[in-house]
Amino acid sequence: MSPQIRVRFAPSPTGYLHIGGLRTALYDFLYAQKTGGKFILRIEDTDQARYVEGAVENLINSLQTTGVKYDEGPQKGGDYGPYFQSQRTDIYLKYVQELIEKEAAYPCFCTSEDLEKMKENQKENGFDQRYDGRCRKINKEDAKERIKNGESHVIRLKVPQDGEISFYDVVRDKVTFPWNMIDDQVLIKSDGFPTYHLANVVDDHSMEISHVIRGEEWLSSTPKHIFMYKVFGWKPPKWVHLPLILNPDRTKLSKRQGDVATEDFLKKGFLPEALLNFIALLGWHPSGNKEIFSLPELIKAFSFKRISKSGAVFDIEKLKWMNSQYLKNLDLKNIFEQSKPFLEKAGWDLNDKNLIKLVDFARSRVSTLAEIPEELKSLKETPVYSEENQKIIENDNSQAVFKFWKTKIDTDLNETFINNLIQETSTELNIKGKNLYFPLRLALYGSPHGPEIPLLVELLGKDEVLKRISSLIKA
RNA sequence: GUCCCGUUCGUCUAGUGGUUAGGACUCAGGAUUUUCAUUCCUGCAACAGGAGUUCAAUUCUCCUACGGGAUACCA
Numbered sequence: 001m002s003p004q005i006r007v008r009f010a011p012s013p014t015g016y017l018h019i020g021g022l023r024t025a026l027y028d029f030l031y032a033q034k035t036g037g038k039f040i041l042r043i044e045d046t047d048q049a050r051y052v053e054g055a056v057e058n059l060i061n062s063l064q065t066t067g068v069k070y071d072e073g074p075q076k077g078g079d080y081g082p083y084f085q086s087q088r089t090d091i092y093l094k095y096v097q098e099l100i101e102k103e104a105a106y107p108c109f110c111t112s113e114d115l116e117k118m119k120e121n122q123k124e125n126g127f128d129q130r131y132d133g134r135c136r137k138i139n140k141e142d143a144k145e146r147i148k149n150g151e152s153h154v155i156r157l158k159v160p161q162d163g164e165i166s167f168y169d170v171v172r173d174k175v176t177f178p179w180n181m182i183d184d185q186v187l188i189k190s191d192g193f194p195t196y197h198l199a200n201v202v203d204d205h206s207m208e209i210s211h212v213i214r215g216e217e218w219l220s221s222t223p224k225h226i227f228m229y230k231v232f233g234w235k236p237p238k239w240v241h242l243p244l245i246l247n248p249d250r251t252k253l254s255k256r257q258g259d260v261a262t263e264d265f266l267k268k269g270f271l272p273e274a275l276l277n278f279i280a281l282l283g284w285h286p287s288g289n290k291e292i293f294s295l296p297e298l299i300k301a302f303s304f305k306r307i308s309k310s311g312a313v314f315d316i317e318k319l320k321w322m323n324s325q326y327l328k329n330l331d332l333k334n335i336f337e338q339s340k341p342f343l344e345k346a347g348w349d350l351n352d353k354n355l356i357k358l359v360d361f362a363r364s365r366v367s368t369l370a371e372i373p374e375e376l377k378s379l380k381e382t383p384v385y386s387e388e389n390q391k392i393i394e395n396d397n398s399q400a401v402f403k404f405w406k407t408k409i410d411t412d413l414n415e416t417f418i419n420n421l422i423q424e425t426s427t428e429l430n431i432k433g434k435n436l437y438f439p440l441r442l443a444l445y446g447s448p449h450g451p452e453i454p455l456l457v458e459l460l461g462k463d464e465v466l467k468r469i470s471s472l473i474k475a
Numbered sequence: 476g477u478c479c480c481g482u483u484c485g486u487c488u489a490g491u492g493g494u495u496a497g498g499a500c501u502c503a504g505g506a507u508u509u510u511c512a513u514u515c516c517u518g519c520a521a522c523a524g525g526a527g528u529u530c531a532a533u534u535c536u537c538c539u540a541c542g543g544g545a546u547a548c549c550a
Contacts, residue, residue, distance in 0.1 A: 012550045047549055112548075128477055129546070154548050172480070181478045181546085189548040196550050220479055220545040243481085243543095250542060278487095281499095285488055289498040308481095308488080311543065315486050318500040328513080365512050422509095437509050449511035 005037025006210050009070070010200060012044040013055035016261035017062035019314070020215060020245045020253055023279040027242065028213050029068045030280070030302040040207060041073030044200070045086045046193045062262040066272040067295065080207040085199045092194040095202050095232070096155050096187055104231040105187055107143045108135035108156045131156070131184045155188040157197070157224060165223045170211075170240045170304045177223045185224050197221060201228045204237055213240040216311075217252070240304055243283045244311040253314055265319075269342060269370030273330065274323040282312040292325060324367040332360050339369050346373030348380070354461065361451070361459055379459055382468070383446025392448070393472050398439035400429050402473045405440075406466070413462050418454040443469050 009025040011017065017025075025041075032039035041063070043056055060075060072078025082088060099105035108131075110118075115131070122129050136158060138146075147153060159182050166176040187198040194202075204212060219241045229236040247257040259265060265275055277293050285308070286301040293301065327335060336356045343359075344350055362375040385393065392398055404425055411417065422440075426432045438448040444456040444465060457465050 010550090014550080044550060050549065108548095115548090123476090126476075130477095156548095169480095175479070177479065183546075186548050191548075193548090195548070200550090215544090216480070217544055218550090241480090246543080248486085252544075281487070283487095287489070289489070291487095291499055310481050312488090313486055315500070318487065321500055433509060441510075447511080451511075452508085 003210060004208075005032060005035040006040060006208050007032050007037060007213055008040040008042050008204065008207065008209050010042045010044045010203075010214075011059055012047065012050065012196075013052060013059060014050050015052045015055050015058070016263060017059050018253075018260050019262055019265070019279060020260075022062070022066065022068065022262045022275075023245065023282060024213060024215065024242060025063060025068045025070075026066075026276055026280055026298075027240075027284070027302070027307075029070070030299050031211065031213070031304070032071070033299045034302050037210070038071045039069070040078065040080070040209070041070040041076075041083065042203060042207070043074060043084045043086075044196060045084055046196065046199055048086075048191060048193060058263070062266075065266060066262060066276060068276070085194070085203065088199070088203065089193060091206070092188070092198055092202055093192075096194070096198060099157070099187070099228070099231060100155065102231050104158050104228070105155050106136055106158055107138070107147060107153045108184075108186075109138070109143075109146060109151055109153045110135060111152070128181070130181075133158075133161075133184050136184075152190045154186045154190050156184040157187050157228070159184060159224060159227055165226065167222060167226055167236075167239065169219070169222075170238055171243075171307050172219075172241060172309060175219065175222075177220070179223070182223055185221075197224055198228070201225050201232075205229070205232070205234045209237050211238045211240055213242065216241045216244050240307070243308055245279075245282055246311045246313045248313055248315075250311065250313065252311075258316070267370075269368030269372075270319065270323050271326045271330070271335075271338060271369065274319070274326040277326075278319045278322050282314065283308050292322070320367040327363045327366065327369070332356065332363075335359060335363050335369075339363075339372050342369050343373055343376075346376075348373065348376075354459070358459055361455065378446040378450075379456075382471070383442070385442070385446065389442055389446075389448065392438055393442055394474065397429070397431050397435050398442075398472075399474060401425060401431060401436065401439050402443065402469050404429060405469050406473065409462065409466050409469070413457050413465070415454040415458070418457050422453060443472050 007028040009021070009028045011021050028039050031037065041060075043059075045051060045056075056074060063070065070076065072080060073083045096105060100107075118132060118134075119129055122132075135156070160179040162180055164176055164178045166174055169175050185197050186195050188194055203209075222239060222241075226236055245253045247253055249257070253260055259268070262275070266272070273294070276295065277298070280293065280298050281291070284302070284306055286303075286306055336359045339359050340350055343355065348355060358376050358379060359372060362372045366372055366375050405421070408421055408424075422436070426436055434448075437453065440453050441448055441450055441456070444453070444460060445451065450456070451459075460468070
């Protein structure tokens with residue numbers, strides 16, 4: 001029996017779900033779904049200084065609304081909890097003791113001032129800026145004594161000082177680092193909390209994670225992690241380092257250059273379906289030319305083998321295009337439901353029976369949900385006319401059209417009736433083309449350009465049509 | 476600075492030791508539509524540079540350049 005696939009998404013709760021994080025979570029999800037494995041959510045809240053109120057709830061919420069479902073984690077439970085690292089500190093302390101016993105870690109009493117001074121010195125002399133390992137020299141008895149006396153200290157990893165380390169990354173194949181480039185990383189901070197490096201190794205092992213899927217920014221700390229696995233005698237997981245998602249200027253995607261939070265995109269009216277489809281294709285692509293993938297199709301097509309190595313620029317224009325595709329093609333009921341918050345905000349009565357029809361009309365003309373109310377504005381409110389349009393309305397032929405329609409509109413206004421009426425108007429009044437359509441569209445829609453007249457009539461309803469036309473007839 | 480990773484149209488990408496290097500977004504033109512939107516068609520546009528291997532290199536190797544990431548008691 002091959003061991004079960006277990007993947008995890010391990011965000012730190014610093015406020016919101018970064019779009020890059022969403023992609024990582026999505027890949028985790030896709031891989032777990034594809035292989036029948038489990039997807040674990042683990043909260044890496046070991047930095048007390050960066051704790052943000054409500055961040056975890058927000059994170060989970062974003063995952064939920066986008067449909068990236070996890071199998072184990074906060075609010076869900078599982079056999080490998082707790083899923084908050086802040087609740088696992090005793091575990092880390094235990095394991096760091098083992099590291100110390102095995103001569104792979106040591107206490108360090110350097111203060112931040114000491115370290116700063118050291119760095120300055122290194123900089124001046126042109127040396128590499130790295131912890132110089134000075135506390136390695138402190139003998140164990142002295143160290144014990146100082147700890148006993150309550151001296152503030154951290155625990156550092158004692159990495160090898162020479163040689164090199166190679167490992168296989170699923171995306172990049174073989175990667176090699178010289179050990180002398182790698183810092184004696186802090187494992188336990190002076191507040192007693194572990195750093196990411198220790199916690200993720202301990203947790204990934206105890207949660208039996210088979211594949212670590214994370215951003216490329218972690219590639220260079222992987223040697224430290226592997227070293228710990230080795231000292232513990234644990235089998236390391238497979239490493240899958242994802243290419244970064246980039247700003248238009250090709251730097252790591254950041255808040256300064258636009259939206260990065262999943263909720264921002266949702267608030268702007270991007271559909272979860274489109275957002276997932278779009279980010280899935282940022283850094284991964286199956287062979288072939290297909291672009292639109294439903295979630296089940298993504299699961300089916302997903303494979304690590306086709307993850308690209310280079311970073312991908314987040315192109316909002318393409319996202320908009322993809323979103324408009326989903327708006328047009330998804331089930332109307334679904335779109336209607338998702339558009340409700342936006343309509344409500346714009347003052348629409350959600351009980352209006354006609355509303356779904358209006359959404360159906362609008363969705364083919366916009367690229368985000370948020371644009372729907374704007375698109376519907378001239379059907380909701382009485383049009384306001386520009387001077388130029390006002391002139392058209394007031395001219396004799398327009399007035400003739402309005403008067404003619406006013407007398408005719410009192411029956412069932414189906415499409416055939418309206419088309420016939422347009423014909424009739426044309427022959428009776430001897431008006432055609434622009435002179436016929438512009439006044440009608442201005443009256444019903446506020447602009448000479450826009451949807452077909454029968455559709456407008458249908459969307460507005462008889463009373464409103466009559467009202468709009470009547471109001472334009474000069475006394 | 477040092478280490479690591481990367482480099483196909485502006486962007487996302489497909490692809491191959493011999494191809495007119497394909498698709499999508501954007502942009503431009505056209506068709507359809509009374510008009511707008513949609514849709515459809517057409518077009519613009521790429522293998523970073525230099526050596527080497529080879530009959531042949533965008534594809535394999537090396538170097539250079541450029542880009543990014545990492546260099547925290549943050550993740």
